[in-house]
Each structure stands twice: as C-alpha cells, then as structure tokens.
Amino acid sequence: MFFNEKNYPTCTMREASLLISDGPFGSNLKSEHYVSEGVRVIRLQNIGEGEFLDEDKAFISAEHFNELKKYTCRPGEIVIGTLGTPNFRAAIIPDYVPISINKSDCVHYIPNPDLLDSIFACAMFNSHSMLLQAENVAHGETRKRIAMGQVAQLRIILPQMRD
Numbered sequence: 001m002f003f004n005e006k007n008y009p010t011c012t013m014r015e016a017s018l019l020i021s022d023g024p025f026g027s028n029l030k031s032e033h034y035v036s037e038g039v040r041v042i043r044l045q046n047i048g049e050g051e052f053l054d055e056d057k058a059f060i061s062a063e064h065f066n067e068l069k070k071y072t073c074r075p076g077e078i079v080i081g082t083l084g085t086p087n088f089r090a091a092i093i094p095d096y097v098p099i100s101i102n103k104s105d106c107v108h109y110i111p112n113p114d115l116l117d118s119i120f121a122c123a124m125f126n127s128h129s130m131l132l133q134a135e136n137v138a139h140g141e142t143r144k145r146i147a148m149g150q151v152a153q154l155r156i157i158l159p160q161m162r163d
Contacts, residue, residue, distance in 0.1 A: 004157065011115070014152035019110040022148035023071050023102035034058050039065040040100035042073060042093070047081035047106060050126045052091040060101070071101040073108050078122050080107040082146040088134035090125035092118055107151050115158055124156050 002010050014020055023029070023042075034041070038059040045056045060068070073079065075095045082088060083105040090109070093100065102108045111121045124130060133154045138144040 002155070004155075009158045010155045011158060012152060013109070013154050013156055016112055016115045016121070016156055016158065017109060017152075018112050019108065020148070020152050021071070021102075021108045023104045023106050023108070024068055025104045028068065029060070029101075029103060033060050033064050035061050038062055040097050041103055042079050042097075042100050042106055043103045044081045044084050044105055047079050047089055047091045049086065049089045050091060050122060052079075052094050052097075054094075054096075065101065068101050071108070073100045073102050074098075076118055078109040078111070078118055078125070080109055080125060080151065081105065082107055082134075082148070082151060083143060086131055087138050087144050088125070088131050088146060088151075090122050092122050105145065107148055116156070120159055121156070130154065130156070 004010050029041070036059065038061045041058040041060055043058060046053050073093055075093050075097060077093050078090050079093060079102055080088065080090045109121070111118055134146050137150040138146050
C-alpha cells in the first residue's frame with residue numbers, strides 16, 4: 001500500500017477490485033448481433049460522468065448472451081468508459097438493468113467491499129485526479145483511449161471503512 005501526498009492510503013484499481021474486465025472484442029460482439037429485445041449491452045454512450053445514460057439501448061439474444069456469459073454485469077456494479085469525452089468516466093449500473101454485458105472500451109469493475117463501496121469508487125473514478133491520471137496514459141492519435149491494463153494500474157484513494 002502506498003500513501004499519497006496527503007497521507008491517504010492508495011492502491012491500484014486492480015488491487016481494490018474483485019473484478020476488472022474489458023468487454024468482448026471484434027467478431028464476438030458486432031452490431032449485427034443486436035436484436036430489438038433481450039440481454040442489455042452496455043456501450044460507451046450509456047456511460048456518463050457518474051450517470052447511467054439509458055436513451056440509446058442495445059440488446060443481444062439470450063442465445064448469444066450464453067456465448068458471452070463471462071462478460072455478465074449486474075446492478076450496483078460499475079462500468080467505465082475508456083474512449084470518448086471525457087476519456088475516463090464511470091457509472092453504476094442501475095437496478096432496472098437486471099443483467100447485461102459490457103462492450104469493448106467499457107470496463108466492468110466490481111470493487112472489493114472490504115476496501116471500497118461502489119458509490120465511493122464511482123465518485124473517485126469521476127474525479128479530476130483520476131481523469132488526469134487517465135489522460136497521462138491515454139494513447140492514440142485521433143481518438144485517445146486507455147487500455148484495460150492501464151486502467152487496472154491507475155491509483156485510487158482508499159477511504160477509512162466503517163462498520
């Protein structure tokens with residue numbers, strides 16, 4: 001564990017998580033897989049700064065979901081956008097999205113409850129200091145993005161947990 005300049009304990013996002021995972025890439029999930037109803041797909045346009053944006057909905061069939069189950073997301077968990085504006089932003093999956101999967105460039109994050117709760121983690125992920133960290137590792141000429149491995153290495157402040 002490290003301490004920042006204000007003597008708050010910090011660790012990497014990976015160290016503070018139960019799960020940190022990017023969504024399926026390439027041919028595993030393409031727009032041709034989308035159907036009018038089924039299992040929700042969380043995409044970049046659904047992730048606002050601390051807000052789940054529900055206007056632009058996409059779904060896949062239950063059959064295709066069965067092939068992608070390892071990307072399952074649930075209410076209360078966090079999704080992080082790593083491309084777009086801002087380049088790093090997070091939202092908590094709401095209760096009205098009972099089961100979903102995350103698309104590529106949408107990192108699925110489950111905090112370790114012994115270290116963080118989802119509300120604090122999401123607020124930290126949307127803080128100016130996290131955005132600065134993300135901007136320092138972002139790459140790409142025309143569209144800056146942050147790789148999932150780089151996200152995992154970003155440092156987060158650990159709050160004092162109360163019982």
